[in-house]
Amino acid sequence: MAGVSLITGAGSGIGRQTAISLGQAGDAVAVADIDEAAARKTADAIVGTGGIAAAYALDVADPAAVADVAGAVVRDLGPVERAVNLAGILGFADVEDITDEDWSGMMAVHAGGTFHVCRAVLPGMVERRRGAVVNTASVFALRGQAGATHYAAAKAAVIAFSKSVAREKAPFGVRVNVVSPGPVDTPFFGRGMSGDELDAVRRERAKTIPLGAIARTGQVSSVIVFLLGDGAAHMTGQVVSVDGGETMR
Ligand SMILES: NC(=O)c1ccc[n+]([C@@H]2O[C@H](COP(=O)([O-])OP(=O)(O)OC[C@H]3O[C@@H](n4cnc5c(N)ncnc54)[C@H](O)[C@@H]3O)[C@@H](O)[C@H]2O)c1
Numbered sequence: 001m002a003g004v005s006l007i008t009g010a011g012s013g014i015g016r017q018t019a020i021s022l023g024q025a026g027d028a029v030a031v032a033d034i035d036e037a038a039a040r041k042t043a044d045a046i047v048g049t050g051g052i053a054a055a056y057a058l059d060v061a062d063p064a065a066v067a068d069v070a071g072a073v074v075r076d077l078g079p080v081e082r083a084v085n086l087a088g089i090l091g092f093a094d095v096e097d098i099t100d101e102d103w104s105g106m107m108a109v110h111a112g113g114t115f116h117v118c119r120a121v122l123p124g125m126v127e128r129r130r131g132a133v134v135n136t137a138s139v140f141a142l143r144g145q146a147g148a149t150h151y152a153a154a155k156a157a158v159i160a161f162s163k164s165v166a167r168e169k170a171p172f173g174v175r176v177n178v179v180s181p182g183p184v185d186t187p188f189f190g191r192g193m194s195g196d197e198l199d200a201v202r203r204e205r206a207k208t209i210p211l212g213a214i215a216r217t218g219q220v221s222s223v224i225v226f227l228l229g230d231g232a233a234h235m236t237g238q239v240v241s242v243d244g245g246e247t248m249r
Helices: 013-024 036-048 063-076 100-128 139-143 149-172 195-206 217-228
Strands: 004-008 028-033 052-057 082-085 131-136 174-181 239-242
Touching: 004 013, 004 063, 004 100, 013 028, 013 036, 013 052, 013 082, 013 217, 028 036, 028 063, 036 052, 052 063, 063 100, 082 100, 082 217, 100 131, 100 149, 100 174, 131 149, 131 217, 139 149, 139 174, 139 239, 149 174, 149 239, 174 217, 217 239
Parallel strands: 004 028, 004 082, 028 052, 082 131, 131 174, 174 239
Antiparallel strands: none
């Protein structure tokens, strides 16, 4: 790989690992995150090992900001060949307790953010007849999740959107796939829990997974990198589960 990648949510977790892997593979990486300091840390890690990276503060829910950053990336690094939407938030509440703000915030980050980034990068990919996008769903979107209905619905929207864009852009050589993780050991998974609580939840959750463990970030980022590369040249519109076998479709 020796092009330009744009990764959202790249300040932490799966996004950070994906950005580092793409940097090691030779891409110039645009590291975007709402947490500017975290984005800078990831970019520094890539540059520190001889790679090329630039950090961007970005709220993917803000359409104008996404358009601005996408333009800056092209000016700073060159045309975007690969994009990965990993920015994400999680919330738990029963349906009757979900506020309008919770609902619209969840939709704005996951469905909206994915849409904003795709809208910004796809025209360049179509023009060059080359490009790959990976969007992120969740096991919750595929099997449903009590207590996180707004998150599950937002991730299901990402899947329908991605399949539709994949069909729309396939004639132009642009591929769009979805990675659908089960639980992954990132700050996202443990948010709001103490160390002991987190260990207990990890153990309980692992029991529901045929392969017997929650994923490490590298086990998801490796699949994302594969989907972006020429090894996946004949794959588009796919939802690839990386969940230890929790969903078998
Ligand atoms: N960790 C899991 O168990 C798990 C499971 C299934 C799906 N996912 C999905 O994988 C993706 C990555 O999750 P992760 O586990 O690496 O989480 P993480 O919390 O480690 O990283 C998410 C990053 O997104 C950033 N972010 C949040 N809102 C943003 C916004 N509006 N604009 C830009 N950046 C924003 C955060 O600052 C953070 O750096 C998310 O879409 C998440 O929904 C995670």
